[in-house]
Amino acid sequence: MKQESLFSGSANNMPLANRVRPQTLDQFVGQQHLLGPGKILRELIENDQISSMIFWGPPGVGKTTLAKIIAKTTHSNFLSFSAVDSSISKIKKIMKDAALEREIGQTTMVFVDEIHRFNKAQQDAFLPYVENGSIILIGATTENPSFEVNSALLSRCKVFVLQALTPDDIRTLLQNALTNPEGFGKQAITIGQDEITAIAKFADGDARKALNTLEMAILNGDKQGDQTIVNMDDLSQLITRKSVFYDKNGEEHYNIISALHKSMRNSDVDAAIYWLSRMLEGGEDPLYIARRLVRFASEDIGLADTNALNLTINVFQACQFLGMPECDVHLVEAVTYLSMAPKSNAIYQARLAAAKDVKQTANEPVPMQIRNAPTKLMKDLGYGQGYELAHNAKDKLTSMKTMPPSLEGHEYYVPTSEGHETRFKERLAQIKAWHQRND
Numbered sequence: 211m212k213q214e215s216l217f218s219g220s221a222n223n224m225p226l227a228n229r230v231r232p233q234t235l236d237q238f239v240g241q242q243h244l245l246g247p248g249k250i251l252r253e254l255i256e257n258d259q260i261s262s263m264i265f266w267g268p269p270g271v272g273k274t275t276l277a278k279i280i281a282k283t284t285h286s287n288f289l290s291f292s293a294v295d296s297s298i299s300k301i302k303k304i305m306k307d308a309a310l311e312r313e314i315g316q317t318t319m320v321f322v323d324e325i326h327r328f329n330k331a332q333q334d335a336f337l338p339y340v341e342n343g344s345i346i347l348i349g350a351t352t353e354n355p356s357f358e359v360n361s362a363l364l365s366r367c368k369v370f371v372l373q374a375l376t377p378d379d380i381r382t383l384l385q386n387a388l389t390n391p392e393g394f395g396k397q398a399i400t401i402g403q404d405e406i407t408a409i410a411k412f413a414d415g416d417a418r419k420a421l422n423t424l425e426m427a428i429l430n431g432d433k434q435g436d437q438t439i440v441n442m443d444d445l446s447q448l449i450t451r452k453s454v455f456y457d458k459n460g461e462e463h464y465n466i467i468s469a470l471h472k473s474m475r476n477s478d479v480d481a482a483i484y485w486l487s488r489m490l491e492g493g494e495d496p497l498y499i500a501r502r503l504v505r506f507a508s509e510d511i512g513l514a515d516t517n518a519l520n521l522t523i524n525v526f527q528a529c530q531f532l533g534m535p536e537c538d539v540h541l542v543e544a545v546t547y548l549s550m551a552p553k554s555n556a557i558y559q560a561r562l563a564a565a566k567d568v569k570q571t572a573n574e575p576v577p578m579q580i581r582n583a584p585t586k587l588m589k590d591l592g593y594g595q596g597y598e599l600a601h602n603a604k605d606k607l608t609s610m611k612t613m614p615p616s617l618e619g620h621e622y623y624v625p626t627s628e629g630h631e632t633r634f635k636e637r638l639a640q641i642k643a644w645h646q647r648n649d
Contacts, residue, residue, distance in 0.1 A: 226425040227418045229392040230383075231275050232302035238279060239386075239417075240272060241372055251370055258284050262340050262347040264325065264355050264364070266374030270416030271352035276372075277321045286319040286346065287311065291328075301335040311343040318345050325349035326358035333360045340366050365368030374415025379408045383417050384424055399428060403439040408442065412449040421437050423448055444604040463494070467502060470545070475510050479549035486545050501524040503544050511548065513555035521547055560622040567620060574614030607641065609649045 232238045235245060237250060244251040259278055265273040281288035289304060290419045308318035310639055316351040320336070322328065340363065347367065349355075355364055375383075387393040407425070413420035425434055427445050466485055473481035479645050489499060507518040519533040525544040584594035598608035611618065625635035 225422065225604070226387055228391055230390045230421070232272075232279065233282065235283070237277060238272060238276065239382050240375045241276075243373070244370055245433055255280055260284055260319075261368065262345075262366055263368040263370060264349040264351065264359065265370055265372055266351055266353075266355055268374050268411075268415060269352055270418040270420075271372045271375055272417065273323070274323060274373060274394050277319070277348045277350065280348065281319045281321075284317065284319070285315040287405060288319050288321065290321045290323065292323065296329055298335050301332060305336065305339040305345065309339060314342045315369065320345045320347050322347065322349045323351045324429075325351040326351045326355070326389040330360055333363050337366075339408055347637065354595050372433075374419055376415070377396055377407070377410040377476050380413050380415070380417065380420045381406055382419060384409060385438065387421055387424060394428060397428075398437040399431075399440070401427075401431075402436060402442075403446050405440055405442055408445060408449060462492075466492075467499075470499075471502065471506060471510075474506060474545060476550055479546050482545045482549045483542055486541060488515045490534070490538055490541070492640060496529045496534050497526070499541055500529045500544070503541070504549060509558045510553055510555055511551050512554045512555035512631070513630040514552040514626065514635050516630055518548060518551050552628045552631070554628045556623060556625050559624070563620075563622040568618060571617065575614060577611060577614065579610055580612050604642060605649075 237254065238245060241251075243249065254612065265276065267273060268619045280286075280289065287306075287308075293303070304320075308320070310316055322336075325333070334346070337360070340347050347363075349359065349367065351358060356367055385551055388399055389395045389399070401584055402459075405427075409420055409423050412423060427440045428438055430448075431440040431444060466488055470482055470485040470489070473485055475644045483519070486499065490496070500522070504519070504522040507522045513519040522544055525537075528540040531537075532540070578592045579594065579596035579598075581588075581593040588594075596610065598610040600606050600608050623638070625631045625638060627635060
């Protein structure tokens, strides 16, 4: 836990992002869907009607900056907590002090960065003080608060979704850093619009990354007397490899695997390869992806292409043998094949329909005629009596009942006319026609 002054001067050794941090709503860039004229969050701030809230969005979009602006605008004491050094006892002590401040009319705003990293006990320590209004809690998270924040605490907070900054937003921030006296406004910097645009694209909506890149580019620029020149050749060394926003244990993991699955289902091979590449570049376990492809082969293709399952099993084994980066092409091969294969979810729907009957009907006994009878007692009790061996029949079909009587007539597998499943559809029609003639 640390207490910060909102009015302290900037230090030269501070990172550029801290030195040029906006101090007012008018200086804040981006999030116009929340902070534009007449928008809900701006109205709450300007009317001093702030209650506990959670800012959810990707890195570098202004969550911390916005919390500080709110505290300054509402003249609140501002406290920030870190999951690393915030024990339960420390949290409770500070919360009790805040409750005393509240009694004399002083509002305390508690900012919890990366609130998703706080364990349940730490989050629970804030709950009674949020509930009785002793503090205004502002949590910031890059993870879906539905999964990462205790439901009791979440229900007492408004959730505002912040979006990645646009390239225009980033360019505005970079231009401000070049002219702001707290940034490079007192220095002679020469940098072209092409270089500014390159940094903005490289930042991927992250203001902090953009400002850090600009700072490094200027520090390593071509010094000519009092002037620093930044050209594309110098800049290219800093932006050759872009980090991918991907959390293997967070929501982005599930979002992108969902995007991959739905792209393959929609037979969009290029989109599927793109989402696969996003996962691989983000460091996803190739075996996890391979397992999902095996599932897809049966869930979304099934008997429409009986080779799909074989291919995905082979690719899974190739990933086991080779690992990354060598197995990336095998995964691309599988994703391409599955995307272009004929689609049928008949097998998946059959499973769902049968599972529904299992759950909603009684545990029907297995019909006696299809029970094994390994002992004399079981034979005497009628086990296996009336069993007809299909191999001995001319058409390899018999009129013997194999479904529990109460479920006779229930159909689960309804084949489509996609790909090879046409063969199974025709065969099933032949079997049904035989029973109509012979039963």
